[in-house]
Amino acid sequence: MASVEKIYRLISSMKTGLVLLGLIGLMSAIGTGFRPNTFFQTSLFKLMLLLLFLNMGLCTLNQLIRCMKRSSKSWGKNRLRQAGLLLLHGGVVLILVGGTVNSYFGHSGELRIVEGNKVDVARVIPTEKPVLLRLDAFKIEFNADGSPSQYYSHVSILEGNKAKGNYRISVNHPLNYGGIKAYQQSFGYLVKVRGESATGEKVEKSLHEGEFLEIPGTERTVKVYKYIPNFAPNYGMDSKTLRPDNPRIVFSVYENGKLLGVGAAPWGKRIKIDNRIYVTFKGVQPFTVLKVKSDPGLPLAAAGGVMLVTGVCLAQCLAPVGKRGKQSASSERKLEPVGGIMDGLQ
Amino acid sequence: MTSFNPVFVYIALILYASASVCYFAGSKNRGVVRTAFVLSTAGFVFNLLALVNRAILTGRLPLANGCEFLLSFTWITVLMYLIYETRSKKKSAGGAVMLIATLLLLSVETLMSGQLDDVSPLLPALKSPWLTVHVLTAAAAYSGFTLAAGLALVQLRSTGLLPGEDMIYRIVAIAFAMLSLSIVLGAVWAEQAWGSYWSWDPKETWALITWIIYALYLHLHRQNGWKGKKASIMVIAGFVLVLFTFFGVNYLLSGLHSYALNPAMQTWSAQTS
Ligand code: HEM
Numbered sequence: 001m002a003s004v005e006k007i008y009r010l011i012s013s014m015k016t017g018l019v020l021l022g023l024i025g026l027m028s029a030i031g032t033g034f035r036p037n038t039f040f041q042t043s044l045f046k047l048m049l050l051l052l053f054l055n056m057g058l059c060t061l062n063q064l065i066r067c068m069k070r071s072s073k074s075w076g077k078n079r080l081r082q083a084g085l086l087l088l089h090g091g092v093v094l095i096l097v098g099g100t101v102n103s104y105f106g107h108s109g110e111l112r113i114v115e116g117n118k119v120d121v122a123r124v125i126p127t128e129k130p131v132l133l134r135l136d137a138f139k140i141e142f143n144a145d146g147s148p149s150q151y152y153s154h155v156s157i158l159e160g161n162k163a164k165g166n167y168r169i170s171v172n173h174p175l176n177y178g179g180i181k182a183y184q185q186s187f188g189y190l191v192k193v194r195g196e197s198a199t200g201e202k203v204e205k206s207l208h209e210g211e212f213l214e215i216p217g218t219e220r221t222v223k224v225y226k227y228i229p230n231f232a233p234n235y236g237m238d239s240k241t242l243r244p245d246n247p248r249i250v251f252s253v254y255e256n257g258k259l260l261g262v263g264a265a266p267w268g269k270r271i272k273i274d275n276r277i278y279v280t281f282k283g284v285q286p287f288t289v290l291k292v293k294s295d296p297g298l299p300l301a302a303a304g305g306v307m308l309v310t311g312v313c314l315a316q317c318l319a320p321v322g323k324r325g326k327q328s329a330s331s332e333r334k335l336e337p338v339g340g341i342m343d344g345l346q
Numbered sequence: 347m348t349s350f351n352p353v354f355v356y357i358a359l360i361l362y363a364s365a366s367v368c369y370f371a372g373s374k375n376r377g378v379v380r381t382a383f384v385l386s387t388a389g390f391v392f393n394l395l396a397l398v399n400r401a402i403l404t405g406r407l408p409l410a411n412g413c414e415f416l417l418s419f420t421w422i423t424v425l426m427y428l429i430y431e432t433r434s435k436k437k438s439a440g441g442a443v444m445l446i447a448t449l450l451l452l453s454v455e456t457l458m459s460g461q462l463d464d465v466s467p468l469l470p471a472l473k474s475p476w477l478t479v480h481v482l483t484a485a486a487a488y489s490g491f492t493l494a495a496g497l498a499l500v501q502l503r504s505t506g507l508l509p510g511e512d513m514i515y516r517i518v519a520i521a522f523a524m525l526s527l528s529i530v531l532g533a534v535w536a537e538q539a540w541g542s543y544w545s546w547d548p549k550e551t552w553a554l555i556t557w558i559i560y561a562l563y564l565h566l567h568r569q570n571g572w573k574g575k576k577a578s579i580m581v582i583a584g585f586v587l588v589l590f591t592f593f594g595v596n597y598l599l600s601g602l603h604s605y606a607l608n609p610a611m612q613t614w615s616a617q618t619s
Pocket of ligand 1: 013016017018021055056561568569
């Protein structure tokens, strides 16, 4: 029995907690330097967080129990400070729990939706019934200098065949629909191309950058290389701004895999690529990239964050140090023992 | 004012530097130290002018890029120091604090002078009220840690009685509350902008490491009675971490977070496919 108590004391003691905290700090510093992308997912690091959770959880619980036993006393400044410390430590514990819940039960992924199309959210997040997101329009709002001021995805949500409403997603303004959140993450364009064969046959396609258009009756193919919304000679293949002030399509023509030439075409121009074979770039069709996620741990982590912030302010702003630090913190503690996490747990 | 007037920063820098020299040189001479206070205050006013200039130029609070952050950070540090000196009547930390203020402004001039004139509108990701409070609390926290480090340097050099101990503890405690606030507000903002409140990017991680070292200090100071040399070294080490979190992460590590260069934000201009 004595050894159980010993172990309990060891894992719930402040000394252990501080050692863990120091180790976590040290490991994080080394981790960001050497393996910034993977270190924080390793089991070693997760184990450290688990130990910290255990330690602080027990420590805070003990403190809470002790505090409740003594709740008869009136709420002086010191009691408020004690409550602050409890909130603060409990907040850290809750944040750790929230993060763990998320890592086991949360989901997230990217959805790419072309204007006018719809995609089932279940591709990235398990849902009870199908929830479809339809992109009604993607718009960029520009500043006077042509730099982007905001990106908007206008979406509709469809459950089964029923429309559940229209929403506008933009950067810093995610959509929140029953635990599913969608964030404006990126965007891009498909290029609408038309090819005309020697017999007058027409093919029309929306192609991604890098894709080829094949036209019947010729060995030649056209590669949609890049869409440049605001072409300017001194910017080369980069767009001067994202605003479509001077749009060009950079394309290349191949014959049996061999590059014949490149060009930059404006919209609507009929370009001859072979004898009586033409290609016309007609415009772009935008697509949006949304980050979609569900995080059942978020409310816990958020509550923890609020507790942490409230607690730290209560505890520190009411730090029991005498007027402007004339009186030492330690002497104050001797004068008025702060019933604390301390008692019997060191 | 339609353009930035770099003279304000230069004048503030020279005034801070002279104040520092006077504080160091005049530790035995009351007149010189009084001059140092006047010089600091004058530098503080020019530092403020530089901030107001930026604010008018951009039409928002000067808290959105690296140089604005440094100007604010320096200004709040000097503000805190001036309040401290007026109330405590102690001047021994003046030399160190003003030297740090000088170096901070010097880094504005050398590392990010281009940003002083930059009036380009904010990126969509930065357009959030959370950004303002996040950066403001960070600047306040960093300033507190700077002042505490200045006082700790004096503690380290002096022998015998250490009257500044509790003052350092108090300042660190309040700055720690600010840093906690800043980190939580940053997490709230990241959740809204990127859909994840913590990503272990270098900036976040180093802010956490900084937070941890001060948490250790607060515990050890009160519970294990860490006073004097050990405590001072810890406060100074914390300040070095503060500097690394700002400069190191932005300039040494392949900065992910922050205003300087953020791939997550850069994708907005670079990615069209
Ligand atoms: C995760 C990071 C932690 C933070 C941010 C934190 C923060 C704080 C702060 C700010 C104080 C007040 C210090 C003061 O002014 O007296 C405090 C006190 C305390 N903490 Fe922590 N702490 C952390 C982890 C821990 C751990 C792991 C333990 C041990 C299990 C612990 C046990 C205590 C104890 C016993 C006190 C003293 C309460 C009192 O003064 O009555 N803390 N903590």
